[in-house]
Amino acid sequence: MATPNIIEIRDLQFTWPRQSAPCLDIPHLDIAAGERIFIHGPSGSGKSTLLGLLGGILVPQRGTISVLGAALERLPAAARDRFRSDHIGFVFQLFNLVPYLPVIENVVLPCRFSARRRSQAIKAGVSVRAEAVRLLLHLDIGAELLERPVTELSVGQQQRVAAARALLGRPEVVVADEPTSALDADRQAAFLRLLLQECSAAGATLLFVSHDRRLAGEFTREIALPSINAARTHETVA
Ligand SMILES: Nc1ncnc2c1ncn2[C@@H]1O[C@H](COP(=O)(O)OP(=O)(O)OP(=O)(O)O)[C@@H](O)[C@H]1O
Ligand SMILES: [Mg+2]
Numbered sequence: 001m002a003t004p005n006i007i008e009i010r011d012l013q014f015t016w017p018r019q020s021a022p023c024l025d026i027p028h029l030d031i032a033a034g035e036r037i038f039i040h041g042p043s044g045s046g047k048s049t050l051l052g053l054l055g056g057i058l059v060p061q062r063g064t065i066s067v068l069g070a071a072l073e074r075l076p077a078a079a080r081d082r083f084r085s086d087h088i089g090f091v092f093q094l095f096n097l098v099p100y101l102p103v104i105e106n107v108v109l110p111c112r113f114s115a116r117r118r119s120q121a122i123k124a125g126v127s128v129r130a131e132a133v134r135l136l137l138h139l140d141i142g143a144e145l146l147e148r149p150v151t152e153l154s155v156g157q158q159q160r161v162a163a164a165r166a167l168l169g170r171p172e173v174v175v176a177d178e179p180t181s182a183l184d185a186d187r188q189a190a191f192l193r194l195l196l197q198e199c200s201a202a203g204a205t206l207l208f209v210s211h212d213r214r215l216a217g218e219f220t221r222e223i224a225l226p227s228i229n230a231a232r233t234h235e236t237v238a
Contacts, residue, residue: 006173006205007031007054012063013231014053023049025231026063029223033172036196036206038216041225047209048093050225051175054207055088056080068172085114089166089204091176095158097150097165104146107132107165117169124170135164139194155182163195170202177209192218 009029015022023046031037041047052058053065056072059080065072068087072080084090089110097106111118111128118128125131133146139160150158159179166174176195180188192215199206208219216222 004033005030006033006035006068008064008066010064012053012060012065014049014058014060016049022061022231024053024060024229026050026228027230029228031205031207033205034203035221036199036219037208038219038222039207039209039225040211040213040216040222043211045225046229046231047225048177051090051177051207051209054173055090055175056084082114085110086116087172089168089171089174091159091162091166091174091179093177093209095162097158097162099151100149102147102149103136103141103153103161104129104132106150106161107136107168109165110171111169114169117171121169128168132164132168135167135198136161138198139164139191156184156187159183160191163191167195167198167202167204170204172204173207174199174204175207178211179208180210180212180215188212188215 007030009026012024012026013022014024039047039050049058053060054067056075059073067083070083072083075083098109108128111121121128121131125134133143136146137143141157141160141164145153145157150161153161159182163176163179166176179195180191183191196206196218
């Protein structure tokens, strides 16, 4: 039996407010469950915008974007937020960690918003906290850092905290926007290995955005955003 698609995009158009031309115009994109997708493209080509649409943070003006069989553009805003908390782990380009909270509290945050993620975290690790600590240790964030405010961590450490938060409670889709850009080459490889390991242990589908095409070999498929985006075909590819 063919693997079912976990993500389906049809005739999607998205234009930012006050822009005359669409940023994204994607006629067709299917992603099968369990794929590990490497997305690249020049700065400003719409990679973060696409991830925002996949996470239901942005809504297209035209077309459909379906994740796990749910057409996100048809869900009311509150249901979209709930869907994201339940099913999608996001590592944002700028991390979006809560600065006044310690490391461990940042990581357990998704489980405060989603009963589904909470029960899955408990199933995987006895308690939410124990599973959060396991992920953090696996990502090389030691016990001595757990109670520190995230603002006292290095950028690379914050990146790994953001990854632990995205993975906690085993969301079906993990979306990572340039999560390795602040890491040196060794740390980058180690981070990627752990992220891939955790995603396959959880059976998660991974969408990973990076400028660094040297990482592409670790993935099952590489997508150059300009090659699927009918808007912006005039731009040169970096
Ligand atoms: N909040 C916003 N309001 C208006 N336009 C925006 C907004 N965010 C992004 N854009 C525009 O949308 C286009 C795509 O931006 P996006 O952030 O998706 O690019 P990107 O491929 O992620 O770039 P980078 O590699 O630099 O992160 C850009 O032209 C940008 O100016
Ligand atoms: Mg971006």
